Amino acid sequence: MPTEARAFSRRIWTWARVAGGAAILAVLVWRVGTGPLVDGLRQTTGWSLAAAFAITSLTTLCCAWRWRLVAGGLGVEMPLRTAVAAYYRSQFLNATLPGGVMGDVHRAVRHGREVGDLGRSLRAVAWERSSGFAVQIVLTVGVLFLLSWPAGSFVPPAAVTVAVLAGVVAVLLCLKGHRLASRIGRVFTSDLRDAILAPRAWPRILLASTVAVLGHAAVFLIAVRATGADLSPARLLPLALVVLTASAVPTNIAGWGPREGAAAWAFSSIGLGAPLGVTVAVVYGVLALVATLPGAVVLAVARQTRQMPLNS
Structure with a gap:
């Protein structure tokens, strides 16, 4: 495919994801009005921001450690301190x-340039995010089945999600006899x-991944x-995991869209x-945004560092 065609396809896909998030938000405003949105902004308190900030520091450390483990397995190692700073930056973006x-794309590209191997760095980020999401799916389905009463209405869609993932794995395994001799197949299995x-590693x-998911919950x-709202953790945990899983869908506007739609449905x-x-x-969106503000500091420091030789 020509370079222009690939660039055009990427632009279409990017705008389609944004349009999907905008459509979800528009439907929510149409159905429930703007009151719940305004209430969410008004009810965000200082103690909740401080607690979210502290918990997110732990989840970020876990995710950065996971990325470092995966990258090390692919031969593109990095110090944990570097991984934490880069992960904060990627979360903020x-x-x-x-x-x-x-x-995540920025994190992968920047790391690839630093180590001189863009391909391995891109794969490291892709595997890191995929492995984390896989653990999240397993935990979500497990909680839905164990806490059967609040999870009853969620089991069918969760089962469909697991079935889809299993189907993808099955297809990849079926390709073993046909395409795994190819370079892509060898890289995948390796x-x-x-x-x-x-x-x-595993x-x-x-x-x-487990600590990170529980931290987000x-x-x-x-x-x-x-x-x-006065609800028990046992009743809220399935809701949290379902909404967080939906939040991972890359069809949003700066994180907004699928999360709010899933929460309304759940x-x-x-x-x-x-x-x-x-x-x-x-409220969760505001907490998550504020908790990633160290990433803005990392961006500012990196920019200042790049500009220092020019100003000297």
């Missing part, structure tokens, strides 16, 4: 730019073996408390009402 993935399923990746619970499905779900999602 994901929370402020359309699509929700531009920060990365999976060396970076994800290596005996020294338990740590699992631990880091804790921030969601804080958002619920900030709205004044809360209304168990009789709590769509307006409360939207309000909680807005």
